[in-house]
Amino acid sequence: MGALTGLKILDFSTLLPGPFATLILGDLGADIIKISSPDKADIVADYPPYIEGTNLSANQAWLGRNKKNIFLNLKTKEAVDIVKELVKEYDIVVEQFRPGVMERLGLSYEELKKVNPKVIYCSLTGYGQTGPMRDSAGHDINYLARSGNMNYSGREKTGPVLTNMQMADIGAGSLYSVIGILSAVYHRTITGKGQYIDISMADGLIPFNAMEGAAFLVNGAEPEREKTRLNGGSAYDFYETKDHRYLSVGSLEPKFWKNFCECIELPELISETVMPENVNSLKEKIRKRILEKNLKEWNEIFKGQDVCVEPVLTLKEAFLEDEHIKARNLINDVKVAGEKEKTVKQMGTPLKLSECPIEYKETGYPLGYHTEEILKKMGYSIEEIEKFEEKKAVGIYKK
Incomplete structure (x- = not known):
């Protein structure tokens, strides 16, 4: 039994922040159904390379781990009705659309609360559900820029530098979503009430200013590049070796x-x-x-x-050779979904629970793989499913 066995989650998210949040929840035992569009690509799930001999990308195999998935065209009444039926059982919702999109589809928190008053509904966006930037598009680099962090990061001569780490996506978006959802679950356990959760990646980066942010709010002094203890103003830094490492x-x-x-x-x-x-x-x-x-x-x-x-280790050194990372079981061999003997190495979830250790059952499946299975389990007949497909309300993965 996983720590979160019994939690049932509908995941409408794409790209990295939402899928990584539900990956953590799924690794901890939650039952996840990911809902995707049959005609709109997910640039992260479709990002190469693909596992040899399969049509499964490395990212989808990882982010889809321990999840089932279904293709639904949410612009159709039939698909919306399917979601409303699912939410009677899958009473935690994660969505990552811009503010107002789920409302226009008829799947807002207020609408789903009518179906299941105990629903917990987490909206994960760049700038949140309120404020003048609520409708603005953005990516990790933009949230880092607007949070103040990059104004004193990087080098004095060259300015901000890219790190290739998705700090806003994972550090602010994914992790705060998990915290928010589990907080709401605890509150529901005590009170019986569901609630709405508004997570903003830009909001989540404000505390990343940490000590410098706290100091600024007291003395008003702007930190400068290579002038503070941790941004290059001390010996705390990276140094090149003779062999250019x-x-x-x-x-x-x-x-x-x-x-x-x-x-x-x-x-x-x-x-x-x-x-x-x-x-x-x-x-x-x-x-x-x-x-x-x-x-x-x-x-x-x-x-x-x-x-x-x-x-400073390479990925090969860190993932495959480092004895400490091996000892912490951070890289695992996971069974490839739909394959009898094939496995693939994946990054694990960095949580160690003594009573309910994490189990990596199998990789993610291709998007839309479980559409027919899920609909049948809900009680729809083959004829009804075929009609849904004719109306392009659902997409059936061709195995």
Whole structure:
């Protein structure tokens, strides 16, 4: 039994934020049905590469793990009626359309609450359901920009830098959605009442300003690039090695700083501290020293030392070779959906529960795969399903 066994969720989301949120919930045991459009591509689910010998993309295999899925054309009355029937049992809804879209389709929180008063309804959008930007389109880079974070991130000479990490999508969108949904489930358990959840990825990035944001609200001083403890204004930084690899140096506290300086054989830097007035001179000395040896040599020097220094790993090194990541079971062999013996390696969900460990049953199926199965289980006949298909209310995956 999973930690969330018994929760039943309808997932209308696309791309990354919503699907990753429901991936976590599904890995924890929730019963997920993902609803997709039969004639509108999902650029994340369809993003190559594909698993060899299948028509299943790596992303869909991962994000669709432990879920079933159905093709519904929500612009038809028949599909809307199917959703309203489903929500009688699947009483948690996750949607990622722009504000007003579900209302126009007849599937708003207010409409579904009429069908099931206990429904929990989570809307995940870029800028939220209220405010002057509620209808604006956006992506991760835009939310990072508008949240203030990027104004003091990057380098002084070049400005903001891209990281290829979906901080707004996952860190703000997915995780806050999971928190919101589980909070609402707990509230419903106590009170019997469902509720509406408004999650904004832009909102979620405001706390990412953390210490600098808290300081600004007290003293009004704007943080500048390469001037704070964590954005390049101290020795806390990345340093290139002789073989053009990189080390991360996080030796902030005095004991770590002392050990670091001794390991690189520059003990005279200890008294300068990790953030002296002339930090550029300090960092230049460190850069020159780190460039004298390759990454393997530095790894041996820092091995077992209490310094907060780690190599910048490639995906191969991190996913397939790193002993700690192996020990934490973060990469798993998962059975490929619909295949008898084929497996594929996937990133796991980083939660460790002693009484109900996560189970990775099988990868996601191609979108629309379970349409017929789900409709039959709901009580629709073959003839009714064929009529739905004729009216293009549903899409049947051709296996």
